[in-house]
Amino acid sequence: MNLHGKRVTLHDMSLRDGMHAKGHQISLDEMVAIATGLDRAGVPLIEVTHGDGLGGASLNYGFPAHSDEEYLKAVVPKMQQARVSALLLPGIGTVDHLRMAQDLGVSTIRIATHCTEADVAEQHIGMARRLGLDTVGFLMMAHMISPEQLLEQARLMEAFGANCIYCTDSAGYMLPDDVSERLNLLRRELDPATEIGFHGHHNLGMGVANSLAAIEAGASRIDGSAAGLGAGAGNTPLEVFVAVLERMGVTHGVDLFALMDVAEDLVVPLMDQPIRLDRDALTLGYAGVYSSFLLFAQRAEKKYGVPARDILVELGRRGTVGGQEDMIDDTAMSMARERQAG
Ligand SMILES: C[C@H](O)CC(=O)C(=O)O
Numbered sequence: 001m002n003l004h005g006k007r008v009t010l011h012d013m014s015l016r017d018g019m020h021a022k023g024h025q026i027s028l029d030e031m032v033a034i035a036t037g038l039d040r041a042g043v044p045l046i047e048v049t050h051g052d053g054l055g056g057a058s059l060n061y062g063f064p065a066h067s068d069e070e071y072l073k074a075v076v077p078k079m080q081q082a083r084v085s086a087l088l089l090p091g092i093g094t095v096d097h098l099r100m101a102q103d104l105g106v107s108t109i110r111i112a113t114h115c116t117e118a119d120v121a122e123q124h125i126g127m128a129r130r131l132g133l134d135t136v137g138f139l140m141m142a143h144m145i146s147p148e149q150l151l152e153q154a155r156l157m158e159a160f161g162a163n164c165i166y167c168t169d170s171a172g173y174m175l176p177d178d179v180s181e182r183l184n185l186l187r188r189e190l191d192p193a194t195e196i197g198f199h200g201h202h203n204l205g206m207g208v209a210n211s212l213a214a215i216e217a218g219a220s221r222i223d224g225s226a227a228g229l230g231a232g233a234g235n236t237p238l239e240v241f242v243a244v245l246e247r248m249g250v251t252h253g254v255d256l257f258a259l260m261d262v263a264e265d266l267v268v269p270l271m272d273q274p275i276r277l278d279r280d281a282l283t284l285g286y287a288g289v290y291s292s293f294l295l296f297a298q299r300a301e302k303k304y305g306v307p308a309r310d311i312l313v314e315l316g317r318r319g320t321v322g323g324q325e326d327m328i329d330d331t332a333m334s335m336a337r338e339r340q341a342g
Pocket residue numbers: 017051052053112140141168169170171199231291292322
């Protein structure tokens with residue numbers, strides 16, 4: 001693969017996707033310290049919100065240590081060069097959240113929907129673009145549909161006003177060929193002015209390889225997390241990815257050693273459990289399950305005595321998607337009953 005001379009914008013997820021791995025309990029001091037370190041390392045974009053985006057604080061998704069507003073107020077003014085992004089899932093976040101984020105200095109809004117539901121993003125994407133924000137359409141669980149179906153959904157988001165479209169491997173299920181097929185088609189068919197991005201999860205250990213495949217297919221934005229802090233086995237580990245980009249001659253603008261230090265000295269010490277490919281995280285990738293279900297399934301294992309791996313396999317079989325967190329307990333409960341009866 002020859003990527004020499006390509007240019008990519010890296011987007012750190014440790015303070016948003018990493019919130020899943022932390023049960024949304026990152027302190028303001030930790031947020032500011034990590035964001036400041038990433039900013040100094042030259043990471044150009046940093047995402048900050050509840051793991052499920054603006055307005056995610058709820059019984060279904062989990063209550064965070066601080067509100068989105070508090071996190072953004074603490075982080076944004078400290079940034080020297082990095083821009084801050086916020087995620088918003090229509091139905092969870094509202095247009096008021098969007099305005100609030102812009103008022104607090106957020107420059108990039110990423111409107112996320114399940115990969116077949118781009119139509120619910122019309123109002124939010126339209127408004128973000130009218131407000132002059134860098135507006136990204138973020139199609140989650142993109143492994144569940146064909147490249148042609150993904151293109152159809154991407155076209156909707158583009159028509160609503162998104163200037164960048166993401167293929168999001170929320171389950172960490174994709175292999176490099178899956179990424180290439182989807183991104184090649186998006187790059188060929190969307191407006192050349194529309195950027196393409198890729199968000200990977202490392203559940204099959206493919207985060208780096210998949211992100212390289214994405215760049216080869218024309219992606220100009222790639223997500224990753226310092227030390228991989230993110231849902232499931234985490235996101236593409238950003239410092240590892242940067243080292244690989246250096247070796248391959250891709251322009252990224254990040255100071256590799258400064259980023260390694262943020263990962264090692266600031267992010268790893270705050271992990272509640274090592275972000276690694278244990279059997280449950282691996283099952284997410286193998287069975288194509290939404291990465292943020294991991295901790296829910298592990299909690300259900302403790303409550304109902306059904307192994308998290310079995311619960312995750314069943315959730316994959318049932319085709320559950322983000323937003324169906326309440327199904328995890330139901331599934332575990334019915335599996336426990338069946339096992340007791342049988
Ligand atoms: C709300 C999800 O955590 C968004 C995301 O990062 C993904 O789908 O992956």
